[in-house]
Amino acid sequence: MHRLIKEMFLKYFSNPVLARLGDSAEITKPKNRIAFTTDGYVVQPIFFPGGDIGKLAVCGTINDLAVSGASPKYLAVSFIIQEGFPFVHLEKICQSMAKTAKEAKVKIVAGDTKVIENREAQTGQQKNGAEIYIITTGIGIYPPFMKDYSLGVEKIKPNDLVLINGGIGEHETAIILAREEFEFKAEVKSDCAPLNQLISDLLLICPRIRFMRDPTRGGLATTLNEIVESTNLGIIIDEQAIIIKPAVKGICELLGFDPLYLANEGKVVIITARTEGEKLLARMRKDKLGKEAKIIGEVVKKPKGVWVRTKLGSLRPLLMLEGQQFPRIC
Amino acid sequence: MHRLIKEMFLKYFSNPVLARLGDSAEITKPKNRIAFTTDGYVVQPIFFPGGDIGKLAVCGTINDLAVSGASPKYLAVSFIIQEGFPFVHLEKICQSMAKTAKEAKVKIVAGDTKVIENREAQTGQQKNGAEIYIITTGIGIYPPFMKDYSLGVEKIKPNDLVLINGGIGEHETAIILAREEFEFKAEVKSDCAPLNQLISDLLLICPRIRFMRDPTRGGLATTLNEIVESTNLGIIIDEQAIIIKPAVKGICELLGFDPLYLANEGKVVIITARTEGEKLLARMRKDKLGKEAKIIGEVVKKPKGVWVRTKLGSLRPLLMLEGQQFPRIC
Numbered sequence: 001m002h003r004l005i006k007e008m009f010l011k012y013f014s015n016p017v018l019a020r021l022g023d024s025a026e027i028t029k030p031k032n033r034i035a036f037t038t039d040g041y042v043v044q045p046i047f048f049p050g051g052d053i054g055k056l057a058v059c060g061t062i063n064d065l066a067v068s069g070a071s072p073k074y075l076a077v078s079f080i081i082q083e084g085f086p087f088v089h090l091e092k093i094c095q096s097m098a099k100t101a102k103e104a105k106v107k108i109v110a111g112d113t114k115v116i117e118n119r120e121a122q123t124g125q126q127k128n129g130a131e132i133y134i135i136t137t138g139i140g141i142y143p144p145f146m147k148d149y150s151l152g153v154e155k156i157k158p159n160d161l162v163l164i165n166g167g168i169g170e171h172e173t174a175i176i177l178a179r180e181e182f183e184f185k186a187e188v189k190s191d192c193a194p195l196n197q198l199i200s201d202l203l204l205i206c207p208r209i210r211f212m213r214d215p216t217r218g219g220l221a222t223t224l225n226e227i228v229e230s231t232n233l234g235i236i237i238d239e240q241a242i243i244i245k246p247a248v249k250g251i252c253e254l255l256g257f258d259p260l261y262l263a264n265e266g267k268v269v270i271i272t273a274r275t276e277g278e279k280l281l282a283r284m285r286k287d288k289l290g291k292e293a294k295i296i297g298e299v300v301k302k303p304k305g306v307w308v309r310t311k312l313g314s315l316r317p318l319l320m321l322e323g324q325q326f327p328r329i330c
Numbered sequence: 331m332h333r334l335i336k337e338m339f340l341k342y343f344s345n346p347v348l349a350r351l352g353d354s355a356e357i358t359k360p361k362n363r364i365a366f367t368t369d370g371y372v373v374q375p376i377f378f379p380g381g382d383i384g385k386l387a388v389c390g391t392i393n394d395l396a397v398s399g400a401s402p403k404y405l406a407v408s409f410i411i412q413e414g415f416p417f418v419h420l421e422k423i424c425q426s427m428a429k430t431a432k433e434a435k436v437k438i439v440a441g442d443t444k445v446i447e448n449r450e451a452q453t454g455q456q457k458n459g460a461e462i463y464i465i466t467t468g469i470g471i472y473p474p475f476m477k478d479y480s481l482g483v484e485k486i487k488p489n490d491l492v493l494i495n496g497g498i499g500e501h502e503t504a505i506i507l508a509r510e511e512f513e514f515k516a517e518v519k520s521d522c523a524p525l526n527q528l529i530s531d532l533l534l535i536c537p538r539i540r541f542m543r544d545p546t547r548g549g550l551a552t553t554l555n556e557i558v559e560s561t562n563l564g565i566i567i568d569e570q571a572i573i574i575k576p577a578v579k580g581i582c583e584l585l586g587f588d589p590l591y592l593a594n595e596g597k598v599v600i601i602t603a604r605t606e607g608e609k610l611l612a613r614m615r616k617d618k619l620g621k622e623a624k625i626i627g628e629v630v631k632k633p634k635g636v637w638v639r640t641k642l643g644s645l646r647p648l649l650m651l652e653g654q655q656f657p658r659i660c
Contacts, residue, residue: 023394023543024367024470026480030360037354038406038467040444064353076368078465080410114370114463116658123455133444135408137368137467140354150356213353328446 005079005113008091012098013077013108025109027074027139032147035070035140037061042133044328046089048178050170050189051265053134054093056330058100059194059265060216061136066196067212067268069151069203070140075101076110078137082118082130093132104194106138143200145207153230155210161277162235162297163270165198165290166191167243168220169262173251175329184254186247193266198287202270205283211271214264216330218321221260223269224306225320234304237297237318240311260308261321263329271299335409335443338421342428343407343438355439357404357469362477365400365470367391372463374658376419378508380500380519381595383464384423386660388430389524389595390546391466396526397542397598399481399533400470405431406440408467412448412460423462434524436468473530475537483560485540491607492565492627493600495528495620496521497573498550499592503581505659514584516577523596528617532600536610541601544594546660548651551590553599554636555650564634567627567648570641590638591651593659601629 041057051059058075065072077097081090101108120126174190176182195214203209215223220242224235244252244259252259266289272280277295284290306318371387381389388405395402407427411420431438450456504520506512525544533539545553550572554565574582574589582589596619602610607625614620636648 024365024398024400024468026398027364027366029363033359034357034469035354036357036404036406036440036469038408038440038465039442040408040410040465042410042444042446068354068356070354074366076366076467078368078370078408078467080370080372080463080465110366110368110467112369112465114372114658116372116463119450119458120453123450123453123457125453125455127453128449133410133446133463135368135370135410135442135465135467137406137408137440137465138354139364139366139469 004087008094009111012094013111015107015109027109030141032142032144035065035068035142037064038135038137039064040133040135041330042328043175043330045178046132048190049174049187051192052093052096053132054097055100056192056265057134057136058097058104059192060330061138062104062106062194062196063214065138065140066199067214068140069146070142071200072104072106072138072140072196074139075106075108076137077108078111078135079113080133081113081115083115084118084121085130085132100194104196143203149208151209151211153211153227156227156231156233156271156299158233158299158301159274160210160271160299161274161295162237162299163272163277163280163293163295164220165268165284166292167245168264168267169244169248169259171265172262172326172329173248176251176326182254184251186250188245188247191264191266193289195266195268195289198284198289199268201287202280202283206272206276206280209270209272213269215267215269216263216265219261219263220269221306221318222321224318228304228306232304234300234302234307235297236300236307236309236315238309241294241296243292243294260318265330334417338424339441342424343441345437345439357439360471362472362474365395365398365472367394368465368467369394370463370465371660372658373505373660375508376462378520379504379517381522382423382426383462384427385430386522386595387464387466388427388434389522390660391468392434392436392524392526393544395468395470396529397544398470399476400472401530402434402436402468402470402526404469405436405438406467407438408441408465409443410463411443411445413445414448414451415460415462430524434526473533479538481539481541483541483557486557486561486563486601486629488563488629488631489604490540490601490629491604491625492567492629493602493607493610493623493625494550495598495614496622497575498594498597499574499578499589501595502592502656502659503578506581506656514581516580518575518577521594521596523619525596525598525619528614528619529598531617532610532613535613536602536606539600539602543599545597545599546593546595549591549593550599551636551648552651554648558634558636562634564630564632564637565627566630566637566639566645568639571624571626573622573624590648595660
């Protein structure tokens with residue numbers, strides 16, 4: 001099995017660095033400081049409308065690098081695979097990873113695979129298929145104009161604007177629907193996408209964006225709460241500015257969820273000086289991943305915390321959610 | 331659980347880069363080209379004489395970087411943990427990782443944790459405890475004197491010498507014994523150790539070592555076979571020069587294994603010009619990880635393949651082993 005996997009990786013991820021297949025990949029001297037991040041992906045089901053575990057593993061790590069302001073360049077991929085995992089699925093996942101990496105102009109330069117036994121199958125009572133987990137670790141390089149600047153929550157000031165590149169909650173809704181645990185049919189695709197090109201274009205016209213984050217697990221609400229927790233400021237978002245697709249809304253009403261807490265995998269929350277808001281918005285809307293971009297709120301000195309301005313004009317608090325709504329959404 | 335884990339990571343792995351806890355770690359501009367490698371660790375049992383899964387995960391990735399000639403600097407760590415995994419074990423593993431990283435002068439700068447359900451437990455027939463998998467990805471930086479030089483199998487020439495820094499088979503033997511599947515009591519410790527300091531000292535006195543590799547899965551025999559496969563040369567090793575502890579020999583005799591195929595986690599095979607052999611050997615023996623270093627063989631133009639010169643002076647072929655002797659040894 002190891003030999004088959006090795007051959008498949010070389011087939012799909014082929015590039016001069018990986019092809020050497022040494023103990024480690026050699027990367028030319030970076031021109032600036034680098035960003036480094038790792039994430040494990042255990043999403044269930046592994047195939048879902050809009051993506052699969054492989055696409056997610058590539059996009060997720062690319063996005064973590066991109067929101068720090070770095071250009072994602074190199075990925076290392078580790079697979080942990082249970083015995084009996086269908087080879088045809090593995091091939092589909094690798095094809096998807098290769099395609100996504102190519103689109104995002106990122107190279108997969110190092111990899112590893114471990115095969116583990118399927119203990120559930122050994123009990124003779126297997127309810128689920130063999131599993132796969134993918135861990136992607138990425139290296140990004142900061143562009144020259146970010147030589148002496150780091151984005152960070154400490155850059156955020158009162159009166160700044162909060163932007164997002166489109167509607168929310170689509171990834172988690174797609175996963176919930178793909179699990180088929182509820183009698184609810186709707187077509188919602190995960191928004192899973194690599195955001196590095198969009199973000200790099202935004203940094204070119206506005207190299208002093210204060211802060212960016214991809215609102216994945218815990219959604220927009222959690223991301224905004226994490227921001228205010230470390231700044232001692234407040235954020236007010238406008239309920240009417242936030243796009244929620246009817247199917248996302250429908251699922252939330254049925255299951256009693258708040259879409260503001262649902263995970264996204266192709267969204268970026270941007271905090272910027274008020275003077276840059278319209279310029280960034282216009283640039284985002286030119287990108288296929290930012291067509292529905294919106295200014296959704298502002299940073300305030302008071303009240304502290306995160307608040308939603310409702311349609312009636314009143315403020316309701318948006319708290320940090322304890323626990324998670326659904327496991328294994330990424 | 332996520333919060334507890336995050337606090338524990340900060341406690342044990344604390345350093346200025348990790349403490350920022352952004353989406354990615356920022357690393358100052360490297361002075362030379364970099365090495366990048368990833369490996370998943372699924373060893374079972376997770377605690378064994380001489381180490382644990384955490385120490386192994388740190389050493390393994392450090393060693394993969396070190397044998398390429400780079401100085402390991404930064405690690406990213408991903409944990410995949412089944413529900414119900416004892417927190418006290420996780421803490422012990424983190425302590426061990428922190429200790430090993432500190433000894434090896436490597437910083438853990440990025441991390442992630444995913445918690446997955448324990449499906450075996452859900453069948454009501456659990457035979458084994460909840461599991462943990464650790465994936466470490468490392469960045470190394472090549473030293474200035476390696477600016478224009480890469481170690482590689484293509485550097486190997488006939489008449490070169492083959493060295494190793496001590497006895498073989500101890501890691502895999504320790505794991506087999508720790509599983510307690512056989513009625514055989516012996517005290518064998520895994521040789522699991524970070525080799526970067528030793529290797530860096532060797533490169534300082536001999537910056538043109540031809541090739542290095544850590545003979546992990548598949549042991550010395552597999553490493554040598556991989557070398558000859560890509561060089562079209564032969565290697566003859568001297569049976570009498572290879573150190574095998576009595577307990578390792580005993581286990582092999584009982585189970586019908588050849589110790590040359592058993593995994594090591596603190597050994598490095600070095601191929602060097604004959605003129606450098608004695609100098610490297612003397613330097614290795616000064617290091618606590620190289621006290622029993624030996625010149626164990628030589629590279630030859632013919633016969634091709636890997637050969638063992640027996641005590642009687644005859645040559646027996648050492649072939650590539652198909653399949654693996656034991657799963658989950660690393």
